[in-house]
Amino acid sequence: MRATRDISDRHDLDVLLRRFYGAAFADPLIGPFFTEIAGTDLELHLPRITDFWERALFRTADYGRDAFAPHAALHSARPLTAAHFGRWVQLWQASVDGLHSGPRAERAKAQGERIALAMLRRLGDGSTEGTGGGFVPLAALELRSVA
Incomplete structure (x- = not known):
């Protein structure tokens, strides 16, 4: 069942971000960046x-x-x-989709992808060396393999 209510206020963002960070902290690919390297205190x-x-x-x-x-x-x-950024986008978009739908939810997903791409570009020369072909929005290959 798809969520039908759009993101409407700060409380919605709090719930969404807690869901996202719960998934991100537990993720074997990006979780260590939060838990081991940064030692992120969620609160x-x-x-x-x-x-x-x-x-x-x-x-x-x-x-x-x-x-x-x-x-x-x-x-x-x-x-x-x-x-790493592709996985972040995948988890972010799944978190948004699991709770919300509507114009703000779509904007949150698009903004997340733009941020990930901008961060990736700023961190290096934008090359995809050693990344298995580069950034794949929405983990498209995984989604296609299920379909």
Whole structure:
């Protein structure tokens, strides 16, 4: 059953982000970036990232942080690849789809993909060396193999 209600407020973002980070922390590919390398404290991180998404979707929060800096620090500790960003997008979009549908949900998914691509480009020269062919939005190959 598909969710029918769009993302409507900060509470919706909080629920969505908790679902996403629960999946991301447990994921064998990207989880170690959160749990081992960054040692992310979700309760500390959540208000900041909720501000980010509230600003992106509603233009109501004040987010003045540099979203790139923590990713650059992670990349210095262990390189982030297209496969990592592709998995992030897959988990993000699955989390959104599991809870919401509508224009803001679609914007959240599109924005997540744009952010992932921009981060990947900024972290390196944009090459896909060692990534198995590069960024695959929505883990399209996995989805096609199931169909």
